[in-house]
Amino acid sequence: MSLLIKGGTVVAPTGPITADVLVDGETIVAIFAPGQAPEGPEVIDATGKYVIPGAVDAHTHMELPFGGTHASDTFDTGTRAAAIGGTTTIIDFAVQRYGEVVQDGLAAWHGKAEGNCHIDYAFHQILGGVDDESLKAMDYLVNNEGITSFKLFMAYPGVFYSDDGQILRAMQKARDNGAMIMMHAENGPAIDVLVKQALERGETDPIHHGLTRPQELEAEATSRAIWLASVAADCPLYIVHLSASKALEQVAEARNRGKNVFAETCPQYLYLTLEDQLGAPGFEGAKWVCSTPLRSKHETHRADLWQGLRTNDLSVVSTDHCPFCFKDQKELGLGDFSKIPNGIGSVEHRVDLLYQGVVDGKLSLGRWVETIATTPARMFGLYPKKGIIAPGSDADIVLYDPNGRTRISVETHHMNMDHSAWEGWEIDGRVDTVLSRGEVIASGGEYTGRAGRGRYLKRGLSDYLI
Amino acid sequence: MSLLIKGGTVVAPTGPITADVLVDGETIVAIFAPGQAPEGPEVIDATGKYVIPGAVDAHTHMELPFGGTHASDTFDTGTRAAAIGGTTTIIDFAVQRYGEVVQDGLAAWHGKAEGNCHIDYAFHQILGGVDDESLKAMDYLVNNEGITSFKLFMAYPGVFYSDDGQILRAMQKARDNGAMIMMHAENGPAIDVLVKQALERGETDPIHHGLTRPQELEAEATSRAIWLASVAADCPLYIVHLSASKALEQVAEARNRGKNVFAETCPQYLYLTLEDQLGAPGFEGAKWVCSTPLRSKHETHRADLWQGLRTNDLSVVSTDHCPFCFKDQKELGLGDFSKIPNGIGSVEHRVDLLYQGVVDGKLSLGRWVETIATTPARMFGLYPKKGIIAPGSDADIVLYDPNGRTRISVETHHMNMDHSAWEGWEIDGRVDTVLSRGEVIASGGEYTGRAGRGRYLKRGLSDYLI
Amino acid sequence: MSLLIKGGTVVAPTGPITADVLVDGETIVAIFAPGQAPEGPEVIDATGKYVIPGAVDAHTHMELPFGGTHASDTFDTGTRAAAIGGTTTIIDFAVQRYGEVVQDGLAAWHGKAEGNCHIDYAFHQILGGVDDESLKAMDYLVNNEGITSFKLFMAYPGVFYSDDGQILRAMQKARDNGAMIMMHAENGPAIDVLVKQALERGETDPIHHGLTRPQELEAEATSRAIWLASVAADCPLYIVHLSASKALEQVAEARNRGKNVFAETCPQYLYLTLEDQLGAPGFEGAKWVCSTPLRSKHETHRADLWQGLRTNDLSVVSTDHCPFCFKDQKELGLGDFSKIPNGIGSVEHRVDLLYQGVVDGKLSLGRWVETIATTPARMFGLYPKKGIIAPGSDADIVLYDPNGRTRISVETHHMNMDHSAWEGWEIDGRVDTVLSRGEVIASGGEYTGRAGRGRYLKRGLSDYLI
Amino acid sequence: MSLLIKGGTVVAPTGPITADVLVDGETIVAIFAPGQAPEGPEVIDATGKYVIPGAVDAHTHMELPFGGTHASDTFDTGTRAAAIGGTTTIIDFAVQRYGEVVQDGLAAWHGKAEGNCHIDYAFHQILGGVDDESLKAMDYLVNNEGITSFKLFMAYPGVFYSDDGQILRAMQKARDNGAMIMMHAENGPAIDVLVKQALERGETDPIHHGLTRPQELEAEATSRAIWLASVAADCPLYIVHLSASKALEQVAEARNRGKNVFAETCPQYLYLTLEDQLGAPGFEGAKWVCSTPLRSKHETHRADLWQGLRTNDLSVVSTDHCPFCFKDQKELGLGDFSKIPNGIGSVEHRVDLLYQGVVDGKLSLGRWVETIATTPARMFGLYPKKGIIAPGSDADIVLYDPNGRTRISVETHHMNMDHSAWEGWEIDGRVDTVLSRGEVIASGGEYTGRAGRGRYLKRGLSDYLI
Ligand SMILES: [Zn+2]
Ligand SMILES: [Zn+2]
Ligand SMILES: [Zn+2]
Ligand SMILES: [Zn+2]
Ligand SMILES: [Zn+2]
Ligand SMILES: [Zn+2]
Ligand SMILES: [Zn+2]
Ligand SMILES: [Zn+2]
Missing domain, CATH: 3.20.20.140 (Metal-dependent hydrolases)
Known part of the structure; x- marks a missing residue:
């Protein structure tokens, strides 16, 4: 199934560009200049969001x-x-x-x-x-x-x-x-x-x-x-x-x-x-x-x-x-x-x-x-499968909302802890949507993933050359 | 007119990936995972080549x-x-x-x-x-x-x-x-x-x-x-x-x-x-x-x-x-x-x-x-128009052949000089094809560009943050 | 005329020793271990004082x-x-x-x-x-x-x-x-x-x-x-x-x-x-x-x-x-x-x-x-004539009293200034006696020198080797 | 018994001076400017030599x-x-x-x-x-x-x-x-x-x-x-x-x-x-x-x-x-x-x-x-008893001859070794005379000391301030 992340600002280490990201199944299959993506696939509107790996x-x-x-x-x-x-x-x-x-x-x-x-x-x-x-x-x-x-x-x-x-x-x-x-x-x-x-x-x-x-x-x-x-x-x-x-x-x-x-x-x-x-x-x-x-x-x-x-x-x-x-x-x-x-x-x-x-x-x-x-x-030998928005990479993608706001608290966090080291901290930004291998597992505060869907990754050697 | 650079290894600063680059007019309009690009456009076979900005x-x-x-x-x-x-x-x-x-x-x-x-x-x-x-x-x-x-x-x-x-x-x-x-x-x-x-x-x-x-x-x-x-x-x-x-x-x-x-x-x-x-x-x-x-x-x-x-x-x-x-x-x-x-x-x-x-x-x-x-x-404020293979960027693209070989000499260079500072130097690689804003201006040793096609670029501020 | 500075602590760059300093005319002629100096000469009692160049x-x-x-x-x-x-x-x-x-x-x-x-x-x-x-x-x-x-x-x-x-x-x-x-x-x-x-x-x-x-x-x-x-x-x-x-x-x-x-x-x-x-x-x-x-x-x-x-x-x-x-x-x-x-x-x-x-x-x-x-x-090429308590050196000697106390003020200083950069500063020590080429020119707060007694010094090269 | 080391160049860390060193018993009792030492004591002529601790x-x-x-x-x-x-x-x-x-x-x-x-x-x-x-x-x-x-x-x-x-x-x-x-x-x-x-x-x-x-x-x-x-x-x-x-x-x-x-x-x-x-x-x-x-x-x-x-x-x-x-x-x-x-x-x-x-x-x-x-x-807490030519210090004194010459060899050394790490090395200088606590124990190549004359030194604390 095909999914287009449209209108967002895709951020790479060398800087941001405006582009649309096409996902098919578990993989990013293409990145398009605005207006260049094919019609048809399901669309996630990323307008005003950062699209990051x-x-x-x-x-x-x-x-x-x-x-x-x-x-x-x-x-x-x-x-x-x-x-x-x-x-x-x-x-x-x-x-x-x-x-x-x-x-x-x-x-x-x-x-x-x-x-x-x-x-x-x-x-x-x-x-x-x-x-x-x-x-x-x-x-x-x-x-x-x-x-x-x-x-x-x-x-x-x-x-x-x-x-x-x-x-x-x-x-x-x-x-x-x-x-x-x-x-x-x-x-x-x-x-x-x-x-x-x-x-x-x-x-x-x-x-x-x-x-x-x-x-x-x-x-x-x-x-x-x-x-x-x-x-x-x-x-x-x-x-x-x-x-x-x-x-x-x-x-x-x-x-x-x-x-x-x-x-x-x-x-x-x-x-x-x-x-x-x-x-x-x-x-x-x-x-x-x-x-x-x-x-x-x-x-x-x-x-x-x-x-x-x-x-x-x-x-x-x-x-x-x-x-x-x-x-x-x-x-x-x-x-x-x-x-x-x-x-x-x-x-x-x-x-x-x-x-x-x-x-x-x-x-x-x-x-x-x-x-x-x-x-x-x-x-740690996971690139370019992970860590980048690129054609051929796993569709692990986060839409990050710079206009959102995050408040950290034990009341709201999902870790199994009875306190937070960050209790009360507020962040000027918010995770909006999370895709893992093409699947939307979190969106707008709702979690839709499940235990067991994550896979073990055999890693290659480090790309460590300074 | 549409042009697909197919089968090459696209090199970004963070490393190489295998991908196809679609050019339309003067611009890169999309980058595809292998096999994902649409049929139809003119194709440049980049197999075995590095595709670099x-x-x-x-x-x-x-x-x-x-x-x-x-x-x-x-x-x-x-x-x-x-x-x-x-x-x-x-x-x-x-x-x-x-x-x-x-x-x-x-x-x-x-x-x-x-x-x-x-x-x-x-x-x-x-x-x-x-x-x-x-x-x-x-x-x-x-x-x-x-x-x-x-x-x-x-x-x-x-x-x-x-x-x-x-x-x-x-x-x-x-x-x-x-x-x-x-x-x-x-x-x-x-x-x-x-x-x-x-x-x-x-x-x-x-x-x-x-x-x-x-x-x-x-x-x-x-x-x-x-x-x-x-x-x-x-x-x-x-x-x-x-x-x-x-x-x-x-x-x-x-x-x-x-x-x-x-x-x-x-x-x-x-x-x-x-x-x-x-x-x-x-x-x-x-x-x-x-x-x-x-x-x-x-x-x-x-x-x-x-x-x-x-x-x-x-x-x-x-x-x-x-x-x-x-x-x-x-x-x-x-x-x-x-x-x-x-x-x-x-x-x-x-x-x-x-x-x-x-x-x-x-x-x-x-x-x-x-x-x-x-x-x-x-x-110098030209990014991402120049300097990267990315959708929306100018289609300034070089196919570089790692199996080619370049010998530098006044006999063969194109600069207006009566000698070369590099006379006789040999390089283990070769510029194969050069596109400037979507136009192939050099390929396989033949030059097809022309004076006057280059445009003046107004630059933005430096993206200089260390 | 001979003068013995007796009982003081002579301070050299490598540290202090107890010794007596014999001055004859303008020059230091000998330095003695305690009790070893000849009888006879005029004596300045330096007990409890530092004897410094x-x-x-x-x-x-x-x-x-x-x-x-x-x-x-x-x-x-x-x-x-x-x-x-x-x-x-x-x-x-x-x-x-x-x-x-x-x-x-x-x-x-x-x-x-x-x-x-x-x-x-x-x-x-x-x-x-x-x-x-x-x-x-x-x-x-x-x-x-x-x-x-x-x-x-x-x-x-x-x-x-x-x-x-x-x-x-x-x-x-x-x-x-x-x-x-x-x-x-x-x-x-x-x-x-x-x-x-x-x-x-x-x-x-x-x-x-x-x-x-x-x-x-x-x-x-x-x-x-x-x-x-x-x-x-x-x-x-x-x-x-x-x-x-x-x-x-x-x-x-x-x-x-x-x-x-x-x-x-x-x-x-x-x-x-x-x-x-x-x-x-x-x-x-x-x-x-x-x-x-x-x-x-x-x-x-x-x-x-x-x-x-x-x-x-x-x-x-x-x-x-x-x-x-x-x-x-x-x-x-x-x-x-x-x-x-x-x-x-x-x-x-x-x-x-x-x-x-x-x-x-x-x-x-x-x-x-x-x-x-x-x-x-x-x-600056004045050593060992100046800068050290040593036999043969000019008898430029200061007796410094570590138990004295100096208060700096325009009221008491001798520079030709209508203010002091150090007004009111107090020092835990005091210049007690000053000899210049064997002559006591200041002692116990009384000044006995005179204009014109100072001589121009032709200097040698620097002993600058690190 | 009194001994005068006369006419030499006494070397301190701050530099050399010409001076005579008077030793009495085991101790340096005085240092004199040239010509200022008393007549009478036994004299070692140090002319042309460095007098060092x-x-x-x-x-x-x-x-x-x-x-x-x-x-x-x-x-x-x-x-x-x-x-x-x-x-x-x-x-x-x-x-x-x-x-x-x-x-x-x-x-x-x-x-x-x-x-x-x-x-x-x-x-x-x-x-x-x-x-x-x-x-x-x-x-x-x-x-x-x-x-x-x-x-x-x-x-x-x-x-x-x-x-x-x-x-x-x-x-x-x-x-x-x-x-x-x-x-x-x-x-x-x-x-x-x-x-x-x-x-x-x-x-x-x-x-x-x-x-x-x-x-x-x-x-x-x-x-x-x-x-x-x-x-x-x-x-x-x-x-x-x-x-x-x-x-x-x-x-x-x-x-x-x-x-x-x-x-x-x-x-x-x-x-x-x-x-x-x-x-x-x-x-x-x-x-x-x-x-x-x-x-x-x-x-x-x-x-x-x-x-x-x-x-x-x-x-x-x-x-x-x-x-x-x-x-x-x-x-x-x-x-x-x-x-x-x-x-x-x-x-x-x-x-x-x-x-x-x-x-x-x-x-x-x-x-x-x-x-x-x-x-x-x-x-190591031995100063000023050792390490300096000063009144009151132990009369440990070396006359060093800059015009002498030293050849190192197992043939001539005095260490209990069957070889020398320095075999054949030649030095532009020579130890001429050695005094230990006022006693001449080596002079002109002849050794006159003896086992047992050396004493154990209790040391003070280091004068280590940088
Ligand atoms: Zn850990
Ligand atoms: Zn750890
Ligand atoms: Zn230049
Ligand atoms: Zn320049
Ligand atoms: Zn100045
Ligand atoms: Zn200045
Ligand atoms: Zn050792
Ligand atoms: Zn060791």
Whole structure:
């Protein structure tokens, strides 16, 4: 069946044009200059709307086990919320725990996701232990499973932590097989010292989660990962959830030297702060405990991150969606901030929150689309199937209404959380209509998709050349 | 009349896709997924070819008066050569000389171009003297003439030179009216001292043109222009013909701080050197006398410039096409390098020379298109009319054959020069077919365009947001 | 006659030691470990005092003609005030005006100084016009007159301004004859535009003197001077009165690359600000009109300058002493800030003001002595005659009492000014006793020196190797 | 008994003066201007000689156990060789091994040294394991044992390695008690991966010792140590045996920001290279196996290090004297470079090798003395007792003959080694006479000192303020 999206402003990374988009079945089959499209097909009137590629969230954690509990969104609830917010692809993280076989971890994640997703999904693989076996598994996943990116941790000793020798080995392997190394860059052993000292001093409130993770320890780990990548024959490297000015400096400096070093940031780091959110009175701040942590408003982090998005020193905005309810989950850390499950849920709000940056003059329209859709798709081997409005691409399309308005609240959101990290925020824009592979799954506030319609995406290699 | 370019690989800055391009009259009316285009129209088989936007050369000097002679290409010969080489738009420089009325200079250039161009053309305006009158003229040209960029010179005292106060005033004006300031960034007063001293020492050969323009004096002027732009409320700035590593560092550093500072380089700086070309025996080197000069092969300029193109610290590749014949023109400087007319002619070869960078692994396909077509169009207010394959855009299209081969020689080139700066160079690729506003003007080596078909383009403001 | 300074703490740049200093006639003849000095000579008890070399002020302007008036201190009044404040050598600036013969300018300055100085004095030579004649004069002064440093101006077009070609020529000459180039680094042509625009807008108050000289134009000129010096075969370069963070960055960056680039700052930049002093209500701010100007307290200038003194990116603290009375002199600029004579008088207070930095933990004792005495002496060819407590050196010695206290006021100062730029400032320390060539000229608040006892010092070349 | 060193050129960091030095007993009691010293005492004629403070070698390893053998110099043979070469103080490293009590390690080192040294000596303490006990021991050693500096290792996992948490804790402790943290900055875990891989590929020759320790892994660890120090409230940090350009950049950058970060280099890094020495044919290169390793001559390390000494980004030159004989010791690594004991012996040659830098125009005389004597003494709490020619200082004095000549050879050296790392090197200068605490122990090639005359020096805190 044929569908014409007519009269809208189609936004590509290089800028907007006025054009009509013809969808047939699951695919975009043509793009027309105004007035050039054939008569006949069903029409969606996009007049006054931006027509953008469905957004790609390259960093989510549905149902992630963490600290004795699980992220509260299932693949069902989480992908539904994503879809409603204009995100039509997620890349979640399959987890290998230390001692596990990598493929078993992956299989478990397929088990969680299969039949439950509302939108298409893919996986990165977390390596919880780099050894001869898991190095072999890297090749296998790249060649057979469509998994071409592997996440390592410089934090969480005893849980996910890889030492520098392990990191180097994984990077060498990635260099050989074309995969991307993703890095959680915080110096875990040093942080653990600071956490222990803080607790010994009786500093147990949520804000101490941030104070014991100073930006220097994010910058250090970021810098170290870059050095190790250079030793691994310039293995490409992707820093996840970059939050701090000094960490950004490390990435920018490497990119300046032509290195294939990339970074993402997340909406929380662009808007929220250590003092105003994490430092909220009493235990309230627990809602904003995530790692890397929110940074101080007295420093220049937020302005620097917005600038990094403009200069492309930050390539991608993901959510690191990892929701926990306040009750029973965040509350596990009452009296001990180190026991608060780490994570914020934003998978539903990224498209809106970044559009606010356009309204505020911080990003161009093209750059908005690029950071939330095109680049994540290119970075992780989904382009041009995803991330662009182009003939032949999947018809994952969002009509975005610049004259709409979005108010975020736990009352209205669709994520499985008992609170919102963004309670009361208002955005000058609104997701109007969402198509996933040609199907209208959300329109005018009504959701018409369903669990199970989303498909697993085998990914290709990153189109990472700087 | 309708024309389908079928089966090719359409290259956008974000990467290639397989698609068919439908042209109607002068315009691209649709782009189709393979097999989706309507039957009927005339077809050009693009199988195995790259389908790219006609290239935009943002820096040419047809018929420029210089040192008692004129650049040897007229708008007729020069735009014809450009077209054959895959360039379908040039932006030439109208000249205001010191003491002249700006509008008179512009009128003179319209006089030279009108009725003579084979492809579409636009103008930047050179300001040879910044004063109250010319500042007013800047507003007039922006508002009425479609001229939105103004070039100033930090070199050539007594000819085009503006002092720093004048530069500051022009930048303030540009900041107000949205124009772009283009800068020839070399410290002229210091260079003139070195030139005089060299001549006094009897150093008269062409290589001394380069030796008396050390990269430090390009870097200094580049840095100074950036400082002045910051004083002018961060007026956007575009450095022309950047040739040297240290100058590139200045631009990169400013861009890192989020400044709207841009630079172009030219093919000669990517491939040719002080020693091998400018230092050719006898007077031969005169062929490669241009300013900024070719740089030493013993330094890292060429590698740094290629890297700058990758990292986007260099945004554009133009030619600074300014051809002079060896006989009678370059020979004016026999016995005194400072009298050699400055300029190299490459308007015909830029698309090929940069494609060689793709073959050599220095640029991605997308970046090739971006630096020679998309970004110059966006930078100078011609997008999306020019610089992109998109519905509604002008049907300026090049079919590029990666399996072809191009040999450059004075025997075969179409520029009005009695020599080639690139004599004997061979490229692993070839311009196959060129369309300008829907008309096939070159195909399979045969040229079918004609003088006068090119139109003057009034430009909009730069889409310069970093 | 023999004099023993006994029991004090002798401070050298590398740190303090307890030692006795034996003076015979005009010279230090020995330094003894405690208890080792011979009996007999007259003794000054220095117990509890710092024994430091008489300070060297490398930047003063006695009787300087400026804007239709003269600096209010003569060599008599100015050197007397200096002596009382612990400074036993000044290097003043002889002036060649444009069109004058350099030697005539120098002779005029000898005329002003001779027979009038209370302490030893030397001259730098200002070149108001670089041409063949003045370049020859540079050699003559270095070889015959003991003048080994030449000051150029990038500001004040039409008065002292040298263009970049002239600067380059003077630097080449200095490179050959071993002289030091001193630079007033502000972009005069750009500043003049801003000044004219401000006055046209009716912005006439003193604070606009600062606002029309933004730090970017100091940083730019500093950077440019460094580039030009590198073109002049790495001619050594000394930036005078550096006031701004961004200018300091330029110097630091050059020094990092091993360049012989040096800078001084002045007490006013370490303590005073655009808002609090230059922006004083009404015309009061005129007292603090100097160039480079005081900088904003909302930026990090002062902290950065103190840090620069610690890291040796700033080598010297001079005063740029150039006093004008408020009445009749500063008042020349009522209604037009650009007519206010530029200058602040601090020659009497530098030793105290910098000692406050020691008390505040910003400088070590050794670094205090180094920046106010040893380095200026080494930098300008007076070492080891001046600038160090060493056998064979001139007995220019200051006993400084860390338990004393100094209150600065027009009521008590000795400079010929009707106000003080430091009115009411209190210092935790006090100049106790001052010897100039073995003669006690100030002690316990009583002054016993006399005009005419100071001698002209022919200087050697700079000991400038980084 | 009284001794006058007469007619020499006394060199201080700020430059040379002509002066006579009077020694009484073990101490310098006075310094006189020429002709001012009393008659009577025994005279050493220093005419034509430099009179410099006895050099201080802040990094030696006498009798160090390593890889199943011991460094071949005892405190007897090593300090004798040092003395002959103009070094009158060493600071050796007492070792705590993992599991040992710190004080026991220290006691063992006292046992080795006591009664055996020819010159004065002090200790740093190596911490092989940071835990609650050793942190307490740090306080004890600072307060009671005159040990104010502690060395940690980022390399040698399982031997001396501290993880980042341990390093942070030791730095916090040092910040509190005023001690200096010294760091062996190489990323051991990553190096161990490279070593294992090289050996698996059959790359067993000595040069692979260098190739498996790329400069990036030194730079990374240097950078990380700096970050960790900043987290530890800007604990002062001293990087030992810095060998590589990129590591130097890290130090320079930190110092630029005003951090108390210091580094030493060693003569081997200033002169010797990966290719020419470590890559000598067959197993010969084993002589130059040390960590950090010699660096490539095709990179700019040596020039950068010399420049770092000039700019004070490198503060100290030590030897890291750790000699092993070729036979039986170096040979332990035949067929496996990783088993070659790490170390080069140069304690006898540092004064000469650095003086060659003066002759070559790379260092000033003052800087020579500062880097080999004054700064190490100030850095490690021995100043002004050591490191300076000043009244009250120990009479550790070297007369250095600039007209002498030194040829280095195993035939003539005094270290207990069967080869020389410097075989055949010739120096344009010569140690003429050496005094240790007033006693002439070497003169004109004859050695008259004796084991046991050297005393243990309790050190004060570092005079580390940048
Ligand atoms: Zn993470
Ligand atoms: Zn995550
Ligand atoms: Zn130009
Ligand atoms: Zn040009
Ligand atoms: Zn000045
Ligand atoms: Zn001055
Ligand atoms: Zn070591
Ligand atoms: Zn060692």
